Amino acid sequence: MKLFTFIPFLACIVACAPQDVPDASRSAQFETYPQRLFDIFETSCSGPGESFERTSGQTFECREFLPAEASAYLILNYGGNPQDLPQSVMRLTSSKNADGYRIDANVFFKVPQRTGSVVEVPLDSAELDQSISRLFQAMGGSPS
Template sequence: MRWVGLVPLIGLIVACAPQDVPLPSRSAQFENYPERLFKTFEIGCAGPGEQFQQLGNRVFECSELLPPDTTAYLILNYDGYPQDLPTSVMRLTSTKNSTGYRVDADLYFDVPQRTGPAVQVPVESETLDKALTALYQAMGGSPAI
């Protein structure tokens, strides 16, 4: 799921929603299990170079190949292995709690190494955080800190 592609998708979903502006957050609280959120996430991860995976009962991941310049940058700066290309990853994890379900998003670049585990380079982006907050709200969640 191209993260920049996520922004227009969210814009369409929330165009008619109330426009309260909460603080951007990568986490949200839902009263009920957010099935619709995860289905939307899966459908949005169906483009060329994208791969959707469910990594357990409540962990969903979308990874995608990166443009050549970003790929080269990550390989050179994080001692990546050029035979196994880096990807961008968005992972949504749902955890049951006393008030329903909390969903947390992780955004990172996964840079495979020749030996050992891949390096996960965190992605910091206020634009993406705002887009996630809007998506959570459109799906019935409340931003959580």
């Protein structure tokens, strides 16, 4: 899954329907469990260098290896281990609450360290936040 192509791909599902532009958010509330969202997330994470993993009961990740230049930049600037390359990660987490299900998206670069630990470098982008909000809305959620 090319991180920046996944979100627009999913948002295209309802791109032709008129809709309000939601506030930029990486969280949304769903009345029922958004199985379709997670199914599409898994399906879209199947390209070369990509891996999909359910890391816990309700946490799903799509990881992707980065181009050489981006990997080198992260290794040099964040003390990474050249033997264990950085990856981009998009994580979706679901939690049940009184109103249904809250879904949180987290996007970051995972930079393995020589000590064995990992540094997570957040990817902050207003455009990405807006795309995630549109995706959640397209899947029936209310961005919050």
